Every structure is written in structure tokens, then in C-alpha cells.
Amino acid sequence: MTTVLDRAVPPAARLARDRRRWAWGLTAVVLTAAALAGAGLFSGSVLNPGGSAQFGRFATAALRPELDPGFLSVVAGSALVTVAYAVLGGGLALVLGAVGAALVSRRTWGRRRSGWLAARGLLAVPRGLHEAVWGLLLVNVLGLDPWVGVLAIAVPYGAVTATVFADLLDEVPGGGYEALRAAGAGRGTAALYGLLPSAAGGLLSYSFYRLECAVRSAVVLGLIGAGGLGYQLALSFTSLRWEQVWTTVYALGLLCLLADVGGRAVRRRVAAPPSPGPGRDPVLTTAVGIVVALVAWSLWFLALSPAALVSARAREQLSYVASAAWPPSTQRSLLADVAATAVDTLAMSVVAVVVATAGALLLAGLAARSPGAGPVRRAGGALVRLVLLLLRAVPPPVWALVLLFVLLPGVLPGALALGVYTLGVLGRLVGEAVEEADRRPREALRAAGASAAGAWLYGAVPALTGPVLALALHRWEVAIRDTVLVGLLGAGGIGVLLSARISAFDWPAVATVLGAIVVLSFAVDVVAERARAALR
Structure with a gap:
């Protein structure tokens, strides 16, 4: 046609x-x-x-998952670890993405295409490596510190988020941005007041989508020893305890369902026409409030210490790994x-x-x-x-x-x-x-x-x-x-x-x-x- x-x-x-x-x-x-x-x-x-035969036992166990109170308590504790990693990793990725977006936006660079291409090229390295790879590398620098799980999600997700945020900022009308620049405002200030309000809906929608993805990434990191539901799933699978495997799978499904439903509600609210009445949108306000509360709880639950990132051991390990890896083998x-x-x-x-x-x-x-x-x-x-x-x-x-x-x-x-x-x-x-x-x-x-x-x-x-x-x-x-x-x-x-x-x-x-x-x-x-x- x-x-x-x-x-x-x-x-x-x-x-x-x-x-x-x-x-x-x-x-x-x-x-x-x-x-x-x-x-x-x-x-x-x-x-x-x-x-x-083994596959048959695995499949039939789906109908009789492990419901022992002791094991359910272990699964609940593992779920809390997964949520904490996802919230902090995803939240830090959004912060990195917001900062990075200003560095890789076409409007930030103007006609300096070579600088823009170089900035976008730098993001290819962190987003080209899977979060599990980052986890394995960070373990060799930080040891078994909770920062490993958080940073393994935040680094690649931050690079991806920066690219998407920059694309969203480049798509909105730039009249306000250009007017502020002509009035003498800096690029950052012009972007904050001239571009951000128009792109706020898309940025918020994508932010909640990234938080959904962070839940699955936190599970993946558990498979390589970072704890949480992924770690429990690996233990049950290794010991061929299929009933426990399915209990953990159902717990994973419940977490993903909650993240999907919450993210879907936010995205629909963002896409809906604005309400004619005054005041904030109660759904979006509640969603943002819940995320902020989860971030505060996750910081307390994981007991993250910024000092661990700059400790003498971390600096020594980073220096050793960097010097040992260069030059690459040929x-x-x-x-x-x-x-x-x-x-x-x-x-x-x-x-x-x-x-x-x-x-x-x-x-x-x-x-x-x-x-x-x-x-x-x-x-x-x-x-x-x-x-x-x-x-x-x-x-x-x-x-x-x-x-x-x-x-x-x-x-x-x-x-x-x-x-x-x-x-x-x-x-x-x-x-x-x-x-x-x-x-x-x-x-x-x-x-x-x-x-x-x-x-x-x-x-x-x-x-x-x-x-x-x-x-x-x-x-x-x-x-x-x-x-x-x-x-x-x-x-x-x-x-x-x-x-x-x-x-x-x-x-x-x-x-x-x-x-x-x-x-x-x-x-x-x-x-x-x-x-x-x-x-x-």
C-alpha cells in the first residue's frame, strides 16, 4: 500500500x-x-x-516449590539484598547518566562534531562490557565489598543512560536553549532551563524503565557471588534442589512483576495528557517518594562506606591490575x-x-x-x-x-x-x-x-x-x-x-x-x- x-x-x-x-x-x-x-x-x-529424566524432575518441581518457613526466610533476605543493589545501582546510574548527557549531547558540542564523536566514543567502553564483567573486575580491586554490586550496575547503566538522555535532550525543541545561550547563559544553565522541562516526561519514563532493568542485573550479579536471589538460585541449582530453585524463580518473578507494574504505571502517567487542575500528579509524586525512601533504606541496609573506594588496599589493587594489564597481550x-x-x-x-x-x-x-x-x-x-x-x-x-x-x-x-x-x-x-x-x-x-x-x-x-x-x-x-x-x-x-x-x-x-x-x-x-x- x-x-x-x-x-x-x-x-x-x-x-x-x-x-x-x-x-x-x-x-x-x-x-x-x-x-x-x-x-x-x-x-x-x-x-x-x-x-x-533430570529435565522432567526439574519441570515437575514447578508445581511443588519449597515452602519451608526457614527457606522462605532465606529467600526473603536474599530478595532484600537484590532490591538494595538494584535501587542503589540504578539510582547511581541515573545520576551518572544525567551528568554524562550534558557531555555527549549534540547541542552541548554545537558544530564541534569531532569533540562530540570523541565523547560518544568514550561511552562505548563502559557500556560495551556486561555488568557481570564489571563485577568480576571490581572484585579484584575492592574485594567482596557491597560497592562491587552497586558499581557493576551503575557504570554500564550510567553510560547507556547518558546516551539515551542526550538523545532525548537533542529531540526536544531548542528555541529556549538557544535564547538563553544568546542571553549569555552557560551551556549547563541553558540546558537545565531551556531543554530539561520539555524532556522531563521522557527522562522520568526512561528512569523507571532503567530501575526495572536494574532488578534483573542485580540477580545476574548474584550468580557471580555478589549475594541476593541470584546467589541463592545458583546454590539451589548446583545442589539439584529443584523445589528450592522454583521458589527462588517465583520470588524473582514477583520482584520483576512489582518493578514492571510500577514502571508501567509511571510511563502511562507520563504519556497521558496533563491534568487541567493545579498541583502535582499524585501518582508520580508517590513513585518518586518511594524511590527516594528505597535509596535511603538501601544505603542503611548495605552499610556502604565511601572510604572503601579510596582505601589504601583499593588504590594498590587498582594500580597493580592497571599496570599488569598494560600492554595488552598480542x-x-x-x-x-x-x-x-x-x-x-x-x-x-x-x-x-x-x-x-x-x-x-x-x-x-x-x-x-x-x-x-x-x-x-x-x-x-x-x-x-x-x-x-x-x-x-x-x-x-x-x-x-x-x-x-x-x-x-x-x-x-x-x-x-x-x-x-x-x-x-x-x-x-x-x-x-x-x-x-x-x-x-x-x-x-x-x-x-x-x-x-x-x-x-x-x-x-x-x-x-x-x-x-x-x-x-x-x-x-x-x-x-x-x-x-x-x-x-x-x-x-x-x-x-x-x-x-x-x-x-x-x-x-x-x-x-x-x-x-x-x-x-x-x-x-x-x-x-x-x-x-x-x-x-
């Missing part, structure tokens, strides 16, 4: 755009086929028949291992995103809330959303260990584990995109006698293709970092190599592997951005 916007574009430009889209589509098909082949799907048997054997594991990492991320995108498209219609739906449809939708919540509540390494019951070791279990986890996230995002899409084409087809499936296929899917592919490309950028997490716990990819080098305290090799991870993440970011531009 030709839209008004399409008719406004010259035929030559439309042809060039269509050719770019076909080129990107063909590239995606070739890359997916190569990734599936690299994961071993076409090279022989991938099933492990001997693990089916051994041929290491570079060959880096190249091989980087290819595996790329294959894992592609398979994960393809699996997640296909699953999200299949479940999107049910995951979306449908106004006026009957009780059966509402119950089915609630069940699908609950399943998606549990999929994203459980960290990818745990899904990899579960899949190793029925799959042979290799890249495929790690890729499918990431796919399951990413499906939980992408399914929710695509469901929300369906809720926000125009329903009139579907309703017109239904009124004309089309079936529900036909109305969905012809009335909804074409309009959702662009947004869904854009979301999938964004999740690919995230998945390339999550593959490192899966690898750190032995499920394949470059994370395996990084874990081995850190365990051997081979710091020059660690520096080389970290550099490769940053370059790989940056390359995927660039490719994904180019692909999104071709879809516009």
Missing part, C-alpha cells in the same frame, strides 16, 4: 530505499543461516537423551582464540534474536491487552504475560544449564538460553507495540467477515513489521553483551575465554579480550543502527 509519505518521496529515492531494504533483508537471511550452522544445528545430533594463540570465540559469540547472539523475534511475533497478539475482550481472552493474555515475565526473570546462564539437560554442550544451548530470556523481554515490548498500534484496519477486516487470524495477519502485521524489527535490532545490541555473561559461566563464546584468563590472573590477556568485546559490541551497535535507518 502506498502511503502519503511514500508519495511525497521521489521515485528514485524510493527505489534506492527499497534496494537498501532488500540488501539488508538478504544479509539478515545469510547471517542467520551462517549462525545456525555455526551453532551446530546442521552438523549432527544436538540432543542429549540421557538428560531427559600472542598469536590468544588472538586466534579471540577470533574463534568472537565468531561463536556473534552466532549465539544472532540465533538468540531470531528465536526471540519469531516467538514474540507468535505471542504478541495474546500478550497485548485487548479492550473489550472476553474473559477467556483476558485469562489467556494474563497467562502469556506471566510466562514472559518468568522467562525474563530467570538469568540466561540458568536457562543454559537447564537446556544442557536435553542438549549436548556447545554454542546452541547458550544461544537458545539467550533466546528464551530475550523472548521474555521482546515479547513484552512487542505486546506493548500491538497495544499502541492503530486497531482500525483489523476492525475493518473483521467487520468485512475476515477471521481473527486473517485480520491479524493482514491488518496488524504489516504495520508492526518496522517497529518489531527495530526492537529486535535493539535487543541484538543487548544480546551481544549477554552472550559474554552466558560464556562467563561456561556456556560458550568469548565469555569462556575471559573467565579463564581472569581465573589465571593473566591481565595482559584479559585486556586483549576486553578490547575485543568492546570492539565487537561497537560493531554490532553500528550495524544495527544502519539497519534501523534502512527500515525508516
Whole structure:
């Protein structure tokens, strides 16, 4: 169908755009086929028949979780640790992001494009490394201090938040900013009074989304020994106590549900038209008050001491690690291992995103809330959303260990584990995109006698293709970092190599592997951005 916007574009430009889209589509098909082949799907048997019994015991334990009061008390205490890490890590990330946004905004740099590119490039390093990697590095500097969990979330999230905040500030009208600059105000003051009020809604909405993500990151850090529900989950899984595993999973799901509901309420309130009456919005005021109270409680609960960051031991360890890691190793054997594991990492991320995108498209219609739906449809939708919540509540390494019951070791279990986890996230995002899409084409087809499936296929899917592919490309950028997490716990990819080098305290090799991870993440970011531009 030709839209008004399409008719406004010259035929030559439309042809060039269509050719770019076909080129990107063909590239995606070739890359997916190569990734599936690299994961071993076409090279022989991938099933492990001997693990089916253990998988059955794991699955049936979901119906009888451990409800012993003593264990429930342990889980409750672990949940408090997870919440404290998430609140402080996410809160500090927002502070770092707000400060960093002023440094990487296009308006701050004006026409000095080289300075802007250099500032954005600096953020590629902290956001290119997964929070679990930061946790392992910080443990070697700070030891088992609570600051490890907080900073491991704050550093990469702060870099991501700075980029997003800067983009939001660049999108708002700049008339007020330019007027203040012309009146002699500094760049910071002009941004504070000329840009911030217009971007406040988007900034607040994204801030609460980041706090939701911080809960899942705090769980991940528990898997590498930082405490909390992730640590308890790892202990129960290692001892094959499946009932305890499921109790912990349900606790994770409850935390994620609370974060999702709270964040969703705030984002809806921000998106709603402003109230004509005077005064503050009670929902937003209450939400901000709760966050402030949680920050104060978390500081008390974790007993953080700023002195730990500048102690003599921390300075000595930082100096030792930095000097030992420079210069990075250039051994041929290491570079060959880096190249091989980087290819595996790329294959894992592609398979994960393809699996997640296909699953999200299949479940999107049910995951979306449908106004006026009957009780059966509402119950089915609630069940699908609950399943998606549990999929994203459980960290990818745990899904990899579960899949190793029925799959042979290799890249495929790690890729499918990431796919399951990413499906939980992408399914929710695509469901929300369906809720926000125009329903009139579907309703017109239904009124004309089309079936529900036909109305969905012809009335909804074409309009959702662009947004869904854009979301999938964004999740690919995230998945390339999550593959490192899966690898750190032995499920394949470059994370395996990084874990081995850190365990051997081979710091020059660690520096080389970290550099490769940053370059790989940056390359995927660039490719994904180019692909999104071709879809516009």
C-alpha cells in the first residue's frame, strides 16, 4: 500500500530505499543461516537423551516449590539484598547518566562534531562490557565489598543512560536553549532551563524503565557471588534442589512483576495528557517518594562506606591490575582464540534474536491487552504475560544449564538460553507495540467477515513489521553483551575465554579480550543502527 509519505518521496529515492531494504533483508537471511550452522544445528545430533529424566524432575518441581518457613526466610533476605543493589545501582546510574548527557549531547558540542564523536566514543567502553564483567573486575580491586554490586550496575547503566538522555535532550525543541545561550547563559544553565522541562516526561519514563532493568542485573550479579536471589538460585541449582530453585524463580518473578507494574504505571502517567487542575500528579509524586525512601533504606541496609573506594588496599589493587594489564597481550594463540570465540559469540547472539523475534511475533497478539475482550481472552493474555515475565526473570546462564539437560554442550544451548530470556523481554515490548498500534484496519477486516487470524495477519502485521524489527535490532545490541555473561559461566563464546584468563590472573590477556568485546559490541551497535535507518 502506498502511503502519503511514500508519495511525497521521489521515485528514485524510493527505489534506492527499497534496494537498501532488500540488501539488508538478504544479509539478515545469510547471517542467520551462517549462525545456525555455526551453532551446530546442521552438523549432527544436538540432543542429549540421557538428560531427559533430570529435565522432567526439574519441570515437575514447578508445581511443588519449597515452602519451608526457614527457606522462605532465606529467600526473603536474599530478595532484600537484590532490591538494595538494584535501587542503589540504578539510582547511581541515573545520576551518572544525567551528568554524562550534558557531555555527549549534540547541542552541548554545537558544530564541534569531532569533540562530540570523541565523547560518544568514550561511552562505548563502559557500556560495551556486561555488568557481570564489571563485577568480576571490581572484585579484584575492592574485594567482596557491597560497592562491587552497586558499581557493576551503575557504570554500564550510567553510560547507556547518558546516551539515551542526550538523545532525548537533542529531540526536544531548542528555541529556549538557544535564547538563553544568546542571553549569555552557560551551556549547563541553558540546558537545565531551556531543554530539561520539555524532556522531563521522557527522562522520568526512561528512569523507571532503567530501575526495572536494574532488578534483573542485580540477580545476574548474584550468580557471580555478589549475594541476593541470584546467589541463592545458583546454590539451589548446583545442589539439584529443584523445589528450592522454583521458589527462588517465583520470588524473582514477583520482584520483576512489582518493578514492571510500577514502571508501567509511571510511563502511562507520563504519556497521558496533563491534568487541567493545579498541583502535582499524585501518582508520580508517590513513585518518586518511594524511590527516594528505597535509596535511603538501601544505603542503611548495605552499610556502604565511601572510604572503601579510596582505601589504601583499593588504590594498590587498582594500580597493580592497571599496570599488569598494560600492554595488552598480542600472542598469536590468544588472538586466534579471540577470533574463534568472537565468531561463536556473534552466532549465539544472532540465533538468540531470531528465536526471540519469531516467538514474540507468535505471542504478541495474546500478550497485548485487548479492550473489550472476553474473559477467556483476558485469562489467556494474563497467562502469556506471566510466562514472559518468568522467562525474563530467570538469568540466561540458568536457562543454559537447564537446556544442557536435553542438549549436548556447545554454542546452541547458550544461544537458545539467550533466546528464551530475550523472548521474555521482546515479547513484552512487542505486546506493548500491538497495544499502541492503530486497531482500525483489523476492525475493518473483521467487520468485512475476515477471521481473527486473517485480520491479524493482514491488518496488524504489516504495520508492526518496522517497529518489531527495530526492537529486535535493539535487543541484538543487548544480546551481544549477554552472550559474554552466558560464556562467563561456561556456556560458550568469548565469555569462556575471559573467565579463564581472569581465573589465571593473566591481565595482559584479559585486556586483549576486553578490547575485543568492546570492539565487537561497537560493531554490532553500528550495524544495527544502519539497519534501523534502512527500515525508516
